[in-house]
Structures are given as C-alpha cells and as structure tokens.
Amino acid sequence: MEIVVLLKQVPDTESMISIADDGVSIKKEDIKWIMNPYDELAVEEGLQIKEAQGGTVTILSMGPQKAIEAIRTALAMGADKGVHINDPATEGSDALATAKILSAALKEIPYDLIIAGHRAVDEDNYQVAAAVAEFLGIPQVSMVVKTELGDGKIKCHRTFEGGSVVVEAALPAMITTQRGLNEPRYASLPGIMKAKKKPVDVKTAADLDVDPASVGTANRKVKIKTLRFPPERQAVQMIEGESPAEIAAQLVKVLHEETKII
C-alpha cells in the first residue's frame, strides 16, 4: 500500500497571532511552529495502515525552509520519506493554487491512499484535500473517524452534524482526518535519530512543471485585503452576591433584561 500524507506546518494553536506591518499577513517570527494537528492524525493513520498492510508512507509538504522540521517530525514518527516543495514563488499561494502544486507533485509519487487533515489551522480553508482529489480525479471522504481497508476499497466512518455515515470508496482515494480517528504517537528518540537519514526530496515549482507565475501571493484568487483583530468585547460585568441562589437570580435577571435571551 502506497500512502501519501499531505502535511503542513502551522503556528501552534496556543500561539498569540500578531499582524505584520503589511496588514495582510501575520508576523512569522517569535511563533512556535508545529505540524498541523489534523495532519498528526493523518501521519498516525498512515503508519497504522502501513503496519497492518505493509507499504510506504511518503510525506508531501509545501512550505518554506523551516517546514522541514514538520516533515522530520513525521519521519521520526515512522514515515519513510519526504517530498518538500520549497520555493519562494509558491509562498502565500491560496488553497486552489496549493492544490494545483500538490497535485503536480503527486504525478510523480505513487499512491493508493492519500491522507490529509480536514483543514490546516492557519487559514482554515478546508479546501486543499478536496481540490487535490478533484485534480487527480479520485474520490474523497472527509472528516473520517474510522477506516477499514480491504479488497481495493476503503470503508470510512465520516462524521457530520448529528451523526455519521459509513462510506466506501474505491482506491486510490483521498481521506481527511477528524479528531477521534486515532491517538498520534510521539516520535521516539531512535525514531528521531533515524529520521535524520531518511530521504527528503526538495522540489521547486519549475521541477513540477508548475508555472511560478500562476501561484504565490500575487496570484491568489482569494485576495486578503486586510487582517484585523476581532472587535474587543466590553469589559466583563461581574455578578456578585451573598449566595449562589442570589447570584443566579441576579444573572438571570441581567440576561433577561439586557440580552433578552431568556
């Protein structure tokens, strides 16, 4: 089973985000960068499938030089090799352009199953995996919490609001991960040592036959005009009283009168 995991390095979810001077991007210094949390689930799922069925797990990631850290983390968890699309021309690409670049890279990587996080927790676009699947002409099953492989097919439990469905897709297929799928392992020390020797191919847009003039910030279809912080809330109104009953009565009165919710 040839498994490819799409991976992205993103700011830690516990990071405070600052807006850069250009007003349309974030300050990238002084942030802790991590593997996108949903991609950790993707790597883990890939490894579990490989352990059960044999095969290889290839990590495919686009990002600047430092994104190699996230790729190495995945290799340290147990993935076999990496492909790192590292090209300043691709920086700032929107979801559609990113999907085009990744799809171009996937022309050269064999795959039966592609696993991706259902979203990256930076731009929160929820699009790249679906667009890659479309460009490759393969089925997608998103927000998966359970997989079963057999007979050239993958059976997935896909969650939705208020329930779930069991979906079967013929391989090759794309699935995206949702929390609950598995518990990602930590990289072991020997794993980290081994990862240093695992191969990582570095590619540019030109290597992939992608026109650099069709990607990157300048060629976004979805153009960010401004980034701003959400409006500040008014100062909190503390509700006080002698007893829980008194505080509760006071709160409900305020909610009733001021917010009309109750």
Added chain:
Amino acid sequence: MAQGVFVITEQRDGEFRKVSFEAVSEGRRVADGLSTDLTAAVLGSGIEGIAGELGKYGADKVVAADDQSLADYTTDAYTNVLAGLIKSLDPAVIILGATMQGKDLAGRLAARLDAGVAMDCVAVKLEDGQLTYTRPMFGGKVLADVEIEGTPQIVAIRPNVMTITEKSKDCATEKPAIQVGDVKTAILEKIMDTGDKVELTEADIVVSGGRGTGGDFAAVEELAAALGAAVGASRSAVDEGWRPHSDQVGQTGKVVSPTMYVACGISGAIQHLAGMSTSKYIVAINKDPEAPIFSKADFGIVGDLFDMVPAIAEEIKKIKA
C-alpha cells in the same frame, strides 16, 4: 457575463437545515445589492414538496434536483449535478452553508469550476459593486477581509451568524435535467445520534464544561436542558475522555457562534477562545478570578460551578415555569 446569485441549500430527510434559510436570506441581500436574481438549488430525493419554502426567504426561482441517487449526500453526485447547473446558469456568486457537507463540497466544486472560495464567512459587504467577505483565520484569532477574483465566487457562510429574513417572493420551482455522472463512493450505512440532542454548531445557546467539572457534567447538562442548549466541552475535558470529540469547542474542534455561550469551569486557553469568541454573549463561571476566560466574557461569576450552575438552572426553570 456571469450574473445572478446561486444558493446551494442543504436538506436532510426532507427538512431544510437552518443555515439554508440563512444562506437564501443573505443571497437575497446580495442579489438586491447587485440588482440581480436569486436562484436557490435543493438536491435530494422526494424534495419537490419542500422546494417552495425557499421563496419565503426571497428566492426568485428554485431548481429542484430530485433523484433517488441524491437521497444521501455524496461528494461526486452533488458536485456533478451542481457543476452542471452552475455552468448553465453562469452565476456570479454562489452561497452555501459552511456545514460539514458544505465544506466537503466547496473545495471540490471550486476545483471543478476554477473558482475562489471564501470559507466560513461571518459577514458579506457590498460596496461599489465589489463584494468583500469577512472570514476568521487562525481559529478566529484574526479576521480577514477578502475579495475573490473572477467568477463564480463561492461563499460558504458560517452557520448561525447571518440573519434570516422573510421576504416572500412569487417563486417558481423548476426541475432541470441533471447529470449525476460517475459516483466513486457508496453510502453503506447512516448512523444518527440518538435522542434529540441539539447540534452544537446550530444551537442558540451552548453550555460548555471544562477541566473544572472534574469529569462530572451533570450540572452542565442540567443547565443545558433547562435552557434548551447544546452541551460543549473544552479540549482538556475531551482529552480526559469525559466527553466525545464531537463535543469539543475550539481551534481543533468545532467553532460555534451561538447567541449565548456559557463556559463552566473553563479557564479560557487561547485555542478554546478561538472556537467561541464570535458568540454574541459569553457567560463565564470559574473559581479562579484570574482565569483568562473572564477577559472574553460579557458576564462573569467567580465561584464553584457545582454550586453556581445548579442554582442558575433552578432560576431558569422558575422563570420558564
């Protein structure tokens, strides 16, 4: 030239999701601003009867794709049918709900149509004929105002944010010829959650519990029941195994925008705040007066949630009686 607004609605078992009415209402506002028509699409099996409901919110025309193969959502069938409809109608703007179905569909449709998507929008603004979409990024830590180049522009709206406005239109339902095409997935089984649980992302009120509950959600559930609210949880409560993953509110869970969010025993980690900061009113109950949650709350109570939450539930029941 592309023109008109096209809304993709979502129904389940013959009932529209609330976000569909939000999308049609928002579509009406955009269509009025652009002086153009609004077409709403509904896909499913045996849905002709409900199609007319969309006229109530301002659709000029409804296209009903009624076919056995559309009874349950599949990415392939829905994308094929919608791409066909969109190519023949050539709309300038496509609006749909950013539900789990909408998120799955939007990326696929965008790639098929070579269109830009503004995902999970919380506001749409029209100025001098230019549409600007506001969408949270980094889990809502920042808001981005984005414009989309070219047409069609796909706008997925966050459920529970846009106002539903009734604006009755004399609305005709058409049943166009559709192409379901090649479907590479099969739905084997559908498992619905039991009970009439209120869905987190659609709830008017959400009551969440965190580490402070120590795993005992009885008080949180009692208050939620009294308020008719959905129950949510912080990441630590989910990591501890106290609540299922589907209850998690935060940057790595669900993003909710209820009218009121009640945080019980939740300290307010950045990644949790990211998932609920667009709530209209936030009530925080925490023992620790220094808890960061209070800086994001409208109303705060310093106290033990096991005393406070049942007392509030009692008070709500009294008022509702």
